[in-house]
Amino acid sequence: MIRETSYDEVFDAQTHFRLIMDSMARPGKLNVLNGVAIQPPDSLNRASALIGLGLLNADVSFFVARNATAITTYFTVNTASRPAPAAEADFLFLHGNDSPQHLDAAKPGTLTYPDTNAFVIIDVASISLHPDQTTEPRLQLTLSGPGVNGQQTVFVAGLNEALLTTLRDKNAEYPLGIDTILTDQNDQILCIPRSNRFVVGGL
Amino acid sequence: MIPTFKKFDTQFNFAFIDENTKREIRRKLLKAICIPGYQVPYSSPEMPIARGWGTGGLHVTLSVIGKDDRFKIIDQGSDASVNACNLRDFVHRVTHCRVTFDTHEATLIQTRHRIPEEQLNDGQILVFQVPQPEPLRAVERYETKTREMHGEADYARMWVSLYEAFVRYGDIMQGAGYPVMVNGRHIMSPSPIPRWDVPNLNQSDCLYLFGAGREKRLYAVPPHTDVVPLEFEDVKFRIEQFSGIRCSMSGTGGAFMDELYNDLGDFRHVINDSDFLDKLVERKTRPQQWSNKYLQEVLDEMNANTDPQP
The missing domain is CATH 3.40.50.11310 (Bacterial phosphonate metabolism protein PhnH)
Incomplete structure (x- = not known):
């Protein structure tokens, strides 16, 4: 059990929120969340942990897919948020190589209150705007929609394509859907709000 | 500091x-x-x-x-x-x-x-x-109903209200807060x-x-x-025109104007945006304005009607 003492819940949370909001308003724009020496448990990217520390509190619940005991304790201790099953949680912390069952179960909201959906944070290996930075197999994602000026292409390594297929199915009935944040091991984040459409190409 | x-x-x-x-x-x-x-x-x-x-x-x-x-x-x-x-x-x-x-x-x-x-x-x-x-409050008073209307993208009554305004007054009347x-x-x-x-x-x-x-x-x-x-095929959205009107402080147009009245009931026009006006008057520069077709029409008309200054 790790109590994060170096995390400043006023100024760090504000700084990171602004970066998350910037990425959410401009899908395809990568931002880096760092500047704090936190020690998240295994199977949780540092950027994912910072999103949790910045947005979770006692009013919302979360679900963790991998290394659930350690990460659940981590978030409970540091944010006072509570764990919940995937179908009820407000935030889902998934891994890029997971099967899509948890994402499939996530809340899409209702037509009268589409804002009651879940945020899904997915840990992947790397995200980049250029195809030449990694040698791992990676997916080419072409985003379009509100926030994107025309189209924006990003390359993601360590992401199961079945997750994207499920995400597209979940987001088919806009304004219902899931708002997704991908985080990588270099502390970068990429947002895919439900208003955006994406095309997947292998590379 | x-x-x-x-x-x-x-x-x-x-x-x-x-x-x-x-x-x-x-x-x-x-x-x-x-x-x-x-x-x-x-x-x-x-x-x-x-x-x-x-x-x-x-x-x-x-x-x-x-x-x-x-x-x-x-x-x-x-x-x-x-x-x-x-x-x-x-x-x-x-x-x-x-x-x-x-x-x-x-x-x-x-x-x-x-x-x-x-x-x-x-x-x-x-x-x-x-x-x-x-935006639907004028046509539906209950929040539960307007939520459903938004959820189902059921905007028929909004369109009807715009149409009725046109039938009654000859124009869509919303001046501020245009849907x-x-x-x-x-x-x-x-x-x-x-x-x-x-x-x-x-x-x-x-x-x-x-x-x-x-x-x-x-x-x-x-x-x-x-x-x-929101507009119809034959009744288009228009912005305020301020045709031939110049700001009394900067002498220029192409910006949203205020009417300032004095005690005698006379009025003069002044550019509404105070920072824009300050830059025009004090720094003698015109800041980069937004580009949209409506504003462009207004600016084109203003430039066409500008008399060469002696």
């Missing part, structure tokens, strides 16, 4: 609102960005001013503001009116962040009922104070900005956030989003 804000030196939290509530507002803002034009309910906590006097804008501003922001606030285009001055003093007192009148220099701008005349860039956020967020369709899905009230400003919401570089404190709703228009004023 403005002292930096130090925690525990003051009896209130940085930016006044407590961290739990800020988190709630931040989550709701993210949802609002994900569903452009949809009104997200939020807590609308107590502020030191009454709800309906700019609390929604303040909630948004105080939830996103940081120590490095340069804050500007305008009320009907003016940096110097009562609402703007008081809220600026308040935000400065609770954050100690830099404040400015310069539209270009500001990173975070709160506004009441205007979009600045100068074009905003992708590093800037514009926060609107909204009195009535529900717009956002991202082809949600009808949104752009807050009571004049028609002049409405085209600037479309495909902008900056992020627009809306806070309605009394009605407890947040909504947003992300950058590069389609925002289309």
